[in-house]
Amino acid sequence: MFDLARFLPYHINRTGVRLADAFGDELARYELTVPMWRVLAVLWHGGEQKAGDLMVDTSIEQSTLSRLLSAMDKRGLLTRRRSETDARTVIVKLTVDGRKLTKELIPYALRNERIALRGFSEAEIDQLLAMLARIYENAADLKL
Numbered sequence: 001m002f003d004l005a006r007f008l009p010y011h012i013n014r015t016g017v018r019l020a021d022a023f024g025d026e027l028a029r030y031e032l033t034v035p036m037w038r039v040l041a042v043l044w045h046g047g048e049q050k051a052g053d054l055m056v057d058t059s060i061e062q063s064t065l066s067r068l069l070s071a072m073d074k075r076g077l078l079t080r081r082r083s084e085t086d087a088r089t090v091i092v093k094l095t096v097d098g099r100k101l102t103k104e105l106i107p108y109a110l111r112n113e114r115i116a117l118r119g120f121s122e123a124e125i126d127q128l129l130a131m132l133a134r135i136y137e138n139a140a141d142l143k144l
Contacts, residue, residue, distance in 0.1 A: 048093035
């Protein structure tokens with residue numbers, strides 16, 4: 001029998017929406033969206049990236065990501081250039097302004113995470129993150 005109260009996708013989506021909405025309110029002050037933040041955060045963490053890798057790491061569909069990167073490029077938050085080894089590959093990198101903005105936003109992101117994880121031990125947080133990573137990997141089989 002279907003029980004929504006025990007349906008994992010419902011809980012993951014509901015939690016994600018609540019977290020994104022709360023952070024989205026803060027990002028709006030900077031004229032940013034949650035997907036833009038994901039791009040900034042991935043580039044902050046991993047350095048310059050191929051656009052294709054960025055698409056995977058941000059979970060943003062290719063055409064949407066392309067429009068997003070154009071808008072962020074126009075704002076001076078990142079640069080895009082063709083790869084020297086493969087003209088079909090676009091390399092994306094944060095600019096100085098993009099790094100500065102990301103650095104300014106990280107404390108807000110961490111604050112929201114702290115609030116969301118309030119009452120969890122470090123071991124529980126580690127376990128939760130490991131389980132979510134496992135669920136993500138398992139979910140790849142859904143595309144078959």
